Amino acid sequence: MIKLAPIVRALGPRARVVHTGQHFDDSMSRTFLDQLRIGDPDHHLEVGGLTRGAQIGHATVAIEHLLLETRPDVVVVQGDTNSGLAGALAANAAEIPIVHLEAGLRSFDRAMPEEHNRVLIDALADRCLAPHETNARLLEAEGIAADRIRVTGSTLRDALVDMLPGDDARAALRDDLGVEADRYVLATVHRAENADSEDKLRTILTQLGDLELPVVLPLHPRTRARAAEFDLGGLLDRLTVVEPLGYREFIGLAADCALMVSDSGGVQEEATIVKRPVVIVRNSTERPEILGTFAHLVPVGPGIGDTARELLTDVAATHAALAALPYPYGDDATARCVAAIAELVGGR
Known part of the structure; x- marks a missing residue:
């Protein structure tokens, strides 16, 4: 869409x-x-x-x-x-x-x-x-x-630029969630290979919960159902879980986060527009041209937290480096x- x-x-x-x-x-x-x-x-x-x-x-x-x-x-x-x-x-x-x-x-x-x-x-x-x-x-x-x-x-940049909320609207989104600009992680998990695997979903949620910054997780219906089935509610309690967001709200939060953690293909490309790093929780990516710059491919495991913490070491410097890179598409x-x-x- x-x-x-x-x-x-x-x-x-x-x-x-x-x-x-x-x-x-x-x-x-x-x-x-x-x-x-x-x-x-x-x-x-x-x-x-x-x-x-x-x-x-x-x-x-x-x-x-x-x-x-x-x-x-x-x-x-x-x-x-x-x-x-x-x-x-x-x-x-x-x-x-x-x-x-x-x-x-x-x-x-x-x-x-x-x-x-x-x-x-x-x-x-x-x-x-x-x-x-x-x-x-x-x-x-x-x-x-x-x-x-x-x-x-x-066409993603055309869609995103048209939809991106202004500064005041983005500030209101952050206030509603109790987070500060550049001081939270935005995460999504929905792919079958992650959401339908109890071990993988448990690992991903554990790694997100161990991060020092608050993690905002819009919960996909598939992931919500599997988390309940696998009795992972305690891990979700460590995160700021919200209902699935509209596109305007999601990109508004993406534009002001410290980094993203996701298994989504679209989020990888959105990262190149809002100039934020993304940890890709997958074994492979169809967008290799952005690896090592905007995107960091990490199979499910402790590397998720390790890579995220490395990117969070100097958030301002990381964001400045990405802001200088052109949109690749x-x-x-x-x-x-x-x-x-x-x-x-x-x-x-």
Whole structure:
């Protein structure tokens, strides 16, 4: 939703939004639609709460039926979600051109369902819109023809800059949580390999709780359910746990934190915009171009706390060093993406 929002707004009435319902919790859906000014989706499917295979299968059937009925000029899918793969499969079956926003990202970790999704989408896409030259080279190495690839940059900065609260609003957010600017850690944990593993989730929460600064943890519905199942409430009590945040609130807190700890792909890129370091709690990343600068890859274990404490040694110096670094994912990304879409459909 976040990365497609600038494109939806730029296309205006030409865009038709399909919401699969993969995220069916209001805090993961309705709030984002409203804050990103996408409005009500034109079509809403109900595939949330199913297994991965069932989600992809049900969404593919439903989207194909919709495409055969409405015959759009092009289908745009984003990222590596089950919804994205379903959209690509349905468009391929309906013989409608496919544009993949955020193409060419690779973690080379086949244990990640997202890796399978993104590889399959790129194989199907008529236009692969890569956020970085690194991604374009990876696509070419996989045999994807150069005429199917466009390096557009990432629309995330367009979305984030448009949404970032001002100083007063950010101060109010911090006051509500009882934290001070540059004196708290913002954390997110939601990926299946972390949230669904009792040992990993226990380790992550323990490492966060041992940090010297307060840790703000917007708790994903999946993680909340697993923490209750694994009886980890005592570890959550050591953190400032809040309900999932709207995008505006999340980036407002990200902009003023000391550092972030996350297993999210999007948070890694958001760190490059708000100029804050992020400890990536994963075995691999699809954004290697920011490792060692904005991002620090740490598998689940005591290294989480060790790396965080090292980054917190001199917060002001760390932030100043990152502030001097350019955004690595280009300028005018939304305009470049819209131009690539128009090029594919002959300007329609």
